[in-house]
Amino acid sequence: MDDRSAQVGWSDAQWNRVRQAVSEEAQRARIAASFLHVFGPLPPSTEVVPSEILSPSLAPADAKARDDSHHPVFITxxxxxxxxxxxxxxxxxxxxxxxxxxxxxxxxxxxxxxxxxxxxxxxxEPSATARLTEASGIVTLTQQQLREDDLASALSLFRRAANQVARLEDWSIFNGQTRFDAPAANGFDHHPRVIPPGFHLDPGERPTRYETPNQVALRLAKTNPGGLGLLGAAGGTVQCAIAPLIRGHADPPSPPYDPEQLVVSIVTAVTELQGHGYFAPYACILSRDPYVWLHTPIQGSMVMPKDRVEPLLGRPIVHAGVLDDRPWRQDQPAGVIISTSGDPLDLVVAVDVTPEFLQVDKEGRYIFRVFERFTPRVKDPAAIVRIEYLPLNGTVAANEHEQSKHEADKKTNGASEGTQSGAPADHKR
CATH class of the missing domain: 4.10.860 (DNA Excision Repair, Uvrb; Chain A)
Incomplete structure (x- = not known):
């Protein structure tokens, strides 16, 4: 126990209870850490770790992009x-x-x-390195909450903070340490959907003063693909043409998109991974809509599309809400399939989610923070395939238009029939 922690007045047993509650809550809330190999802990002063990029690898940066960048990038x-x-x-x-x-x-x-x-x-690659990202949140306790025998209020607040820090960890792992096409290039403070009040995500990888977004992406693709996020670092992409079914004519309602296309997209991604020598088990992580579609029974049966693909994957399909919280890609479904065989990527946790006492403010409240320092390492982007769900030649919009037109016609016809049936009565009066 350091000098600052001693100011709180908690015993070692109470501190251990708080640390255990924070650790257990973070483990429950994490998604990426459930299928990634976790490496750590490391010395608290660690700021940079080797990227361990396998060479040759299929980093998502081609020669044409390097020629157009006019910027010296890392050479493997x-x-x-x-x-x-x-x-x-x-x-x-x-x-x-x-x-x-x-x-x-x-x-x-x-x-x-x-x-x-x-x-x-x-x-x-011996020269490639990855900088650590820090996720943190503030916890404020009054003296009354601090002196509770069971620490009920304190444990509740610390658990909630640990849950949010774990969510920030997942957001950074899937979407990238820094978003180059987002309004806040150096952080996420402009996105309240991502960063709740009182929390902070400090990306280790930041663009320099003279770097364009394309140059930053190229640099990270060479030195730290994990900084692009699992979606951005994927070595392959499978596009799923979402052809809508006819709505309003099935009981129970049909899923809004053809389940066959959902199955084919996952099978195609798996075969692409196998083509690069990466085999089961696979982790399939989807945003909200594809996850719901795969868990909706096929019309006329009790079979769900997921029943056909999960045996191929070797583990259940997972929903990650952080794929839905992308302010620059709102309401655009996405997914990623990863092979975990052969250790092609891992999660470096230098400092696991832990509580820390900071100070007593002028109002006598005790200020703590819950923080973590980590970075994902994508050693071979070929072990990741991104799934993009795209409308097939605008058929989604066309289907919606036809539905709206059909409903409008029904209302118009109903109003006309009502007017005609009421006309004779008015005439008699």
Whole structure:
């Protein structure tokens, strides 16, 4: 117990009770940590950890984007080896054209020496690092609440704060440590749906003064793909064409979108992961609408679409509310499928969710905070596939338009019939 904690007046047993309540609540509320390997804890002073990016990997940054950025980005060891191999190949071609046997022999030996390292070996980028993100929330206790024998009020407030910190952790893991297309480029204070009052999310990865959003994304793709979030770092994308069914003609109501398309999108994502050598178990995390659709029985049966895909995944489908709280993509369904075999990504928790006493304010209230320091590490983006749910040629809007038109016609016809039936009575009067 440090000097500041001693000012509270709690015994070691009371502090341990509060810490245990905070830890248990955070474990219950976490989603990403339920399927990611957790690495830690680390020394409290840790600010940067190795990214451990596998090379070669399928980072979501292509050559054209790098050429358009006009900005020096991180060059991986695999790219350096590839450049050396291409240089040796050019030297070998020039030596052959000039009939220089000595240069040709030297270039060929260098080429043969570089080829296995550039194309066959698997290594970890030694220079890539990831900065830690801190999520925190303030807890305020009065002297009366502080002196309760059972600490009932204090435990309730600390549990709620731990729940919110765990939610901020999930939001950052799925959506990225910093959003480059959001109004607040350096944080999330402009998004009350994401950050409740009294809480703060300090992203470790921030754009520099002269970086454009595209340059920041390219830099993170090279040095810390986890900073882009699981959605942004995904090495593959599957688009699900959501073709709406005819509504209003089924009892019970049909799901708003074709369940076959939902199943096909997940199966396609799994086959793409298998094509890159990543197998079950898979974690399938969806936003609200796709999750509801997959748990809605298919018309005329008690079978749900999820019953057809969960055996393939190896674990139940999970709903993550943080995928719905994306202010820049409101009401746009999304999902992500991840292979957890082979340790392609993990969650570094330098400091787990814990309470800390800060000070006594001028009104005599005791100010605490609940905080955590963490960062997700995406070692190989090829182990992640993003699912985008997109309308098929505007059929959703067309279907809604037809429904509205049909309802308007019914109202018009009903009003006309009522007018005609009432006309003779008025005439008699």
């Amino acid at each position: 060891e695999h790219e350096r080896a590839t450049q050396r191999r291409e240089s040796a190949l050019t030297m070998f071609s020039q030596a052959i054209q000039t009939s220089n046997a000595t240069n040709a022999k030297d270039a060929l030996e260098e080429l043969l020496d570089l080829t296995p390292h550039a194309e066959q070996s698997l290594s970890v």
